[in-house]
Amino acid sequence: MASAFSHIAVPVAIRIAKGPRTIPWRLLVLAMFASAAPDLDSIGFKLGIPYESPWGHRGFTHSLVFAALFALLPAFGERFFRSSRRAIFLTTFVSMASHGVLDAFTTGGLGVAFFWPLNSDRYFFPWQVIEVSPIGIHQFFTERGLAVLSSELFYIWLPCLLIAIAFSRIVK
Numbered sequence: 001m002a003s004a005f006s007h008i009a010v011p012v013a014i015r016i017a018k019g020p021r022t023i024p025w026r027l028l029v030l031a032m033f034a035s036a037a038p039d040l041d042s043i044g045f046k047l048g049i050p051y052e053s054p055w056g057h058r059g060f061t062h063s064l065v066f067a068a069l070f071a072l073l074p075a076f077g078e079r080f081f082r083s084s085r086r087a088i089f090l091t092t093f094v095s096m097a098s099h100g101v102l103d104a105f106t107t108g109g110l111g112v113a114f115f116w117p118l119n120s121d122r123y124f125f126p127w128q129v130i131e132v133s134p135i136g137i138h139q140f141f142t143e144r145g146l147a148v149l150s151s152e153l154f155y156i157w158l159p160c161l162l163i164a165i166a167f168s169r170i171v172k
């Protein structure tokens with residue numbers, strides 16, 4: 001995984017690009033949760049589910065189908081999220097689907113099962129540039145943690161923020 005901290009760069013960028021009227025706070029919070037949630041599958045390690053299983057880490061929760069199904073539910077809460085059905089669905093879907101995309105750029109672990117349930121193959125992009133993140137929070141405040149953080153700032157936060165700011169200027 002990239003760290004949970006850096007997965008939220010995508011919903012933050014969407015909010016900057018689209019503005020608070022399209023992406024109100026409640027929707028932003030949901031999208032931030034959706035961007036990090038696929039890694040809840042790491043509980044599978046404790047349950048003895050093998051990494052390479054479709055039910056293991058970077059398996060079904062990291063797929064495009066799972067992101068679409070997950071995004072369907074809140075899309076019916078237009079009043080609660082104070083946004084349109086389309087905006088809720090797309091923001092949630094893109095935030096969650098981006099998780100696997102970022103993971104597929106990392107330097108370690110197994111690839112991402114993007115196309116589950118059609119096939120359970122694991123994929124990486126040809127450019128594995130983001131340092132893979134340590135799993136535990138205590139490992140984060142080490143030299144290795146700092147290397148991960150600087151790699152994520154450069155390869156995730158910087159491009160996300162630049163694209164978001166450019167987009168917000170073009171649309172306005």
Ligand SMILES: [Zn+2]
Pocket residue numbers: 001002038039058062099100103
């Ligand atoms: Zn992940």
